[in-house]
Amino acid sequence: xxxxxxxxxxxxxxxxxxxxxxxxxxxxxxxxxxxxxxxxxxxxxxxxxxxxxxxxxxxxxxxxxxxxxxxxxxxxxxxxxxxxxxxxxxxxxxxxxxxxxxxxxxxxxxxxxxxxxxxxxxxxxxxxxxxxxxxxxxxxxxxxxxxxxxxxxxxxxxxxxxxxxxxxxxxxxxxxxxxxxxxxxxxxxxxxxxxxxxxxxxxxxxxxxxxxxxxxxxxxxxxxxxxxxxxxxxxxxxxxxxxxxxxxxxxxxxxxxxxxxxxxxxxxxxxxxxxxx
Ligand SMILES: [Zn+2]
Numbered sequence: 601x602x603x604x605x606x607x608x609x610x611x612x613x614x615x616x617x618x619x620x621x622x623x624x625x626x627x628x629x630x631x632x633x634x635x636x637x638x639x640x641x642x643x644x645x646x647x648x649x650x651x652x653x654x655x656x657x658x659x660x661x662x663x664x665x666x667x668x669x670x671x672x673x674x675x676x677x678x679x680x681x682x683x684x685x686x687x688x689x690x691x692x693x694x695x696x697x698x699x700x701x702x703x704x705x706x707x708x709x710x711x712x713x714x715x716x717x718x719x720x721x722x723x724x725x726x727x728x729x730x731x732x733x734x735x736x737x738x739x740x741x742x743x744x745x746x747x748x749x750x751x752x753x754x755x756x757x758x759x760x761x762x763x764x765x766x767x768x769x770x771x772x773x774x775x776x777x778x779x780x781x782x783x784x785x786x787x788x789x790x791x792x793x794x795x796x797x798x799x800x801x802x803x804x805x806x807x808x809x810x811x812x813x814x815x816x817x818x819x820x821x822x823x824x825x826x827x828x829x830x831x832x833x834x835x836x837x838x839x840x841x842x843x844x845x846x847x848x849x850x851x852x853x854x855x856x857x858x859x860x861x862x863x864x865x866x867x868x869x870x871x872x873x874x875x876x877x
Pocket of ligand 1: 773841
């Protein structure tokens with residue numbers, strides 16, 4: 601079932617206009633929006649260099665300072681960017697799904713990972729070696745502008761995340777994180793433990809338990825044994841902070857003219873969802 605575009609409460613009531621112009625699309629076949637932005641001939645050439653990859657939950661893809669050996673374009677998998685600090689668990693600073701890529705800093709001439717990266721959602725991706733990607737950057741004139749736009753979006757997202765972490769309540773941040781994960785997941789069922797959530801959000805597990813219990817009490821999610829089911833996407837959008845919509849808009853400002861519409865997998869939730877961020 602296809603998802604309709606809805607308007608998060610924070611946008612409806614805020615000063616930033618929301619333009620629900622994204623067309624609906626089928627989640628099949630799986631694709632990556634950055635690759636889909638390429639003109640057809642260049643897209644085919646680029647795809648001929650890619651290999652399919654199966655990414656598994658928890659799989660490490662790099663530590664800060666590690667050389668970038670492979671570039672990934674997620675299809676159904678999604679990847680977390682996390683930053684370790686002192687003796688704390690790593691804090692998540694970004695998510696990469698089929699709207700993005702891993703290895704984008706190669707375009708800046710930087711061949712090492714700026715953050716730790718690991719697989720958060722098992723699934724498929726396209727991969728190519730760093731050398732192949734660098735060759736493509738030279739040979740494929742449409743690729744570099746796409747990577748540049750993606751890098752600009754990442755800067756906006758990092759700034760939004762910093763403000764969100766400093767000023768917004770845990771429940772709002774948890775809901776935003778659930779929506780972002782839901783955007784990238786193949787359905788309404790997310791494999792997430794409270795411990796994993798507390799690590800990603802940088803708070804105590806007990807605090808996540810209280811916030812998640814509140815969402816369950818409101819009928820927005822169902823939680824059991826490391827498994828969260830999204831019951832009401834619209835309800836979650838009603839109570840998340842404005843950062844979720846801001847992140848969606850940041851991406852769409854750069855990629856709304858892409859030839860293939862993006863994002864959002866059509867899950868079984870009766871609610872609709874906007875594009876992934
Ligand atoms: Zn926020």
